[in-house]
Amino acid sequence: MTLLALMRNEWRAVWATPIIGLTVFGGVLFYFFLYPLPYVKQVPRDQPVVVVNLDGSQLSRRLERMVDATPQVKLACRAHSIEAARDIFIREKLAGILVIPEHFYRDLLLGRRPTLSYAGDASYFLVFSTVLEGLAGAGSTLAAEAKINRMLVSGQALPLAAERHSALELNLRSVFNPTAGYVNYVAPAIFVVILHQTLVLGLGILGGLENEARRDGERAYRQEAASLKLLVVRTGLFTAIYWPLCMFYLGFGFQFYAIPRHADFLELNMVILPFLLGAACFGTCLGLLLPRRELAGPIVMFSSMPLVFGSGFIWPLEAIPAPISAIIQYIPVIPAIRMFLGLNQMGGDFGMLLPVWKQMWLCVALYGVLAWVLLRMEKQR
Amino acid sequence: MKPSSTHLLRREVDDLVGDPWLLSLVTWVPLLLAFTMWWIFSQGIATELPVGVVDLDKSRTSRALVRHFEASPSLKMDDTFLAVPQAISALKAGHIYGLVILPRGLEEQTLRGRPPRVTVFSNGQFLLTQKVINAAVLQAQGTYTATVETVWNLASVTPVLDGALSAALPVANQTVPLFNAAKNYTQFLVSAILPAIWQMMMGIGPILSLSAVHRKHTLSGWLGGTPVRALLAKMVFLTALFWLHGLFSLTVMYGGLGWPMHGDWSLLLVAQLMTAWASTGAACLIFLLTRDAARSISIAVVLVASALAFMGVTFPVSDMPLAARIWRSLIPICHYIEIQISQANYGAPVEMAIPQLAALGLLLLPGLVALALAPRFAGPGRARSGEAAA
Numbered sequence: 001m002t003l004l005a006l007m008r009n010e011w012r013a014v015w016a017t018p019i020i021g022l023t024v025f026g027g028v029l030f031y032f033f034l035y036p037l038p039y040v041k042q043v044p045r046d047q048p049v050v051v052v053n054l055d056g057s058q059l060s061r062r063l064e065r066m067v068d069a070t071p072q073v074k075l076a077c078r079a080h081s082i083e084a085a086r087d088i089f090i091r092e093k094l095a096g097i098l099v100i101p102e103h104f105y106r107d108l109l110l111g112r113r114p115t116l117s118y119a120g121d122a123s124y125f126l127v128f129s130t131v132l133e134g135l136a137g138a139g140s141t142l143a144a145e146a147k148i149n150r151m152l153v154s155g156q157a158l159p160l161a162a163e164r165h166s167a168l169e170l171n172l173r174s175v176f177n178p179t180a181g182y183v184n185y186v187a188p189a190i191f192v193v194i195l196h197q198t199l200v201l202g203l204g205i206l207g208g209l210e211n212e213a214r215r216d217g218e219r220a221y222r223q224e225a226a227s228l229k230l231l232v233v234r235t236g237l238f239t240a241i242y243w244p245l246c247m248f249y250l251g252f253g254f255q256f257y258a259i260p261r262h263a264d265f266l267e268l269n270m271v272i273l274p275f276l277l278g279a280a281c282f283g284t285c286l287g288l289l290l291p292r293r294e295l296a297g298p299i300v301m302f303s304s305m306p307l308v309f310g311s312g313f314i315w316p317l318e319a320i321p322a323p324i325s326a327i328i329q330y331i332p333v334i335p336a337i338r339m340f341l342g343l344n345q346m347g348g349d350f351g352m353l354l355p356v357w358k359q360m361w362l363c364v365a366l367y368g369v370l371a372w373v374l375l376r377m378e379k380q381r
Numbered sequence: 382m383k384p385s386s387t388h389l390l391r392r393e394v395d396d397l398v399g400d401p402w403l404l405s406l407v408t409w410v411p412l413l414l415a416f417t418m419w420w421i422f423s424q425g426i427a428t429e430l431p432v433g434v435v436d437l438d439k440s441r442t443s444r445a446l447v448r449h450f451e452a453s454p455s456l457k458m459d460d461t462f463l464a465v466p467q468a469i470s471a472l473k474a475g476h477i478y479g480l481v482i483l484p485r486g487l488e489e490q491t492l493r494g495r496p497p498r499v500t501v502f503s504n505g506q507f508l509l510t511q512k513v514i515n516a517a518v519l520q521a522q523g524t525y526t527a528t529v530e531t532v533w534n535l536a537s538v539t540p541v542l543d544g545a546l547s548a549a550l551p552v553a554n555q556t557v558p559l560f561n562a563a564k565n566y567t568q569f570l571v572s573a574i575l576p577a578i579w580q581m582m583m584g585i586g587p588i589l590s591l592s593a594v595h596r597k598h599t600l601s602g603w604l605g606g607t608p609v610r611a612l613l614a615k616m617v618f619l620t621a622l623f624w625l626h627g628l629f630s631l632t633v634m635y636g637g638l639g640w641p642m643h644g645d646w647s648l649l650l651v652a653q654l655m656t657a658w659a660s661t662g663a664a665c666l667i668f669l670l671t672r673d674a675a676r677s678i679s680i681a682v683v684l685v686a687s688a689l690a691f692m693g694v695t696f697p698v699s700d701m702p703l704a705a706r707i708w709r710s711l712i713p714i715c716h717y718i719e720i721q722i723s724q725a726n727y728g729a730p731v732e733m734a735i736p737q738l739a740a741l742g743l744l745l746l747p748g749l750v751a752l753a754l755a756p757r758f759a760g761p762g763r764a765r766s767g768e769a770a771a
Contacts, residue, residue, distance in 0.1 A: 019675050019676060019679065022679065023679065027683075030683070034683075034687060034708070035687070035690060037701075037702065037704060037705045037708065038690055038691055038693075038696050038701045038705045038709075039696050040702055040705075041700045041701070041702065043700075044696070044697050044699075044700045045700065047697075089559075090723075090727045090729050090730075090733075091729075091730075091733070095697075097557075097559075108551060108552065111544055111547040111548065111551070112547065113543075113546065113547040113550065113551065113552065113553050114552060114553070115552075115553040115554060115555055116552055116553070116554045116555070117554070117555045117556075117557060118554060118555070118556050118557065119556075119557035119558075119559050120556075120557075120558060120559065121559050121560060122558035122559055122560055122561035122562070122564055122569070123559075123560045123561060123569070123722050123726045123727075124569075124693075124694060124697060125509075125564070125566070125569050125695075126695060126696060126697065127697050128558060128564075129512050129516075132556060136554065136556070139552060139554055140552075140554075142552065143550070143551050143552040146551040146552065147548070147551050150548065150551065154538065163495065163496065164494060164495070164496065166496050166526055166530075167491065167496055167525070167526040167529040167530045167533070167549075168446075168491075168496055168497065168499055168522055168525060168526050168529070169496045169497065169498045169499065170499055170501065170518070170519070170522045171498055171499065171500040171501065172501050172503070172515060172518065172519075173500065173501065173502050173503070174502075174503055174505035174511065175472070175502045175503065175504060175505060176504055176505050176506040177504075177505030177506050177508070178505065179505075180505050180508060180511065182508070182696055184505075184506075185505070185506065185507075185508040188506075205675065292674070293674075293675045294588075294589075294592060294674035294675040294678045295402060297585075297675075297678040297679055297681075297682045298406065298581075298585045298589075298678065298682070300682075301581060301585075301682050301685075301686045302410060302414055302578075302581065304686065305414065305418060305574070305577075305578070305689075306414070306417050306418065306421065309418065309421050309422070309574075310421055313506070313507060314507075314509060315421060315422060315427070315509065315566070316427050316430060316478070316507065316509070316510050318427075318429060318430060318431070319424040319427050319428070320421055321420050321421065321423065324417065324420060324421055338475065341475070341506060342473070342474060342475055345506045346472075346473045346474075346475065346504070346506060347473055348470075348473040348474045348475070349470055349473065349474065352470060352471075352473070352474040353474060
């Protein structure tokens, strides 16, 4: 079969199967909106907390107002005891509890170090850290004020007291995601996963479909074409289809969700090439192994979970058991996530990321050879 | 001739055992996946996160400060960087998650009582590690300043240690992580991931099962003369099977792994039964409407694969936009997980679960619709009676 005829056949096979077009274009477009959807507000705000004010002084009421004024939390209600607060907390589904102890104001004046207690619902980690940020932020502002006041009382000048209230000024900066937004955190990696998984799924469906046809006795062009030629045409076609889709995600998509982009255009394309080739070879292998097309969906879906959580952008690589990271390193999406995040989100230097890039090409080689061997074996049968 | 219940049950068992893919889906696949996910998070707490230090002061004070950072189990300080640019590129390459820059003149300023400004960069692209690092850095700063200022105050304000400490830190604070005291990530996330895997299995299983009979006997032939009974048998069988899976995962979480369970077991079991029926019913309805394995699987995958993101465990439901809340209300497990958390973690009163139970109640309907539609797709009982004869 000539190269041209093969290309025509592949092109027709892809477009003649609505489910492939639906998976590739429909999936890529729909998931583009679906997966960032829960997080579009970026950070949780105004988490409701209940306050137990056992002090009732002017100062403690000021603390209440300061807490309420933070963007992270709002005072939903008051309780008279810790037990009552606990009940309200569960009944009203609140996020935190602030306890101001008895004689808070008096103890502060007397220098007895009163203790403020902050409780948050650690069933939801993001909510917990948000609540803590709000409560502890307000608390430490109050403490700093108290300290400055005391220094003023002991005779220091205000500017000096304001400057000297802490032995160390900490300038804590969030880099690469300055607002610590959740879309900025999730979307860049999830987009790479979506592109990879829909590509693999599309090829899995195509391969499964051919296998079904073959079982029914139809002779498909896959068996007639030379193995290497078929592999090149098939992976080339899907790479060509996905290149604009990558551009859509990394360009328009990032713009749409206001996600920072730092990568150089040329370097980004140098990453897209091995990413798409690797995914296409991987998908071709999957397609050759599946007896029926509908099995591709569940396999791709189940595999997404360890891939997302094992890739290192949620749970640190240092904490992931070595055997798991050793295995998933050879799925093209894993080095791709590191590469895309490193270049585009963190503005990393291509030279320093070179080992990861080589690993992407290793995936291309690995699955390219495997697909070729599988195609040859199929022909000999 | 009406097929007997035992016959229908046997047929279901045969269907399950006869299809290796379906059998895998309800046996080793979820088990392996659940184990893998548990293993990934088994460390529970992120520790020893690499953080770079550039010490431009190289004094006793700066080294003391680095030791305060080193004392935190969350951090692993890497002080091999000689200059800021070198450390920044390591941060960009992801070799370190954070960077502490100790300025020149740190010791001198501290001795003169002028607070030096220490800059800490933390990588916000890795939100979880960033939160761990920030908390550790703030804590280290707290202990460091308390030590330094107490010494200052002993010299200048009061010779009494308590007084000096209170002048340094006038307010003490105490943080209480409720319902997950150790802030264990395994307990937090895996208790949501297991139900998410369960939901995936329940969304796919019925479709694989129906498509297997469709392939063998055609759907109409399989539904035969008693379509409602045939479909009901499959739905009841699969619901019961999935219920067992749910029970098993609860046993593992709250028995085997020993996570606290403060609530009502019977309520959890009822909620699981409803979730299993709702998922089975919806999957069957999707298959009946498309009568095509690939298409119905695609629809089911779109719904169930997104379950974890929409559960509201990683990001609060109250901060999701309306469209996201509508989408999640279609997924049975999103209602179930709220019951599981409020029961297991809070030990909340049973009546708190009424809204979720009501939502699950509504989601029982697709299954009933599927049963009502079954006769439409039934044909002459050719294939089924042939099977009964054999």
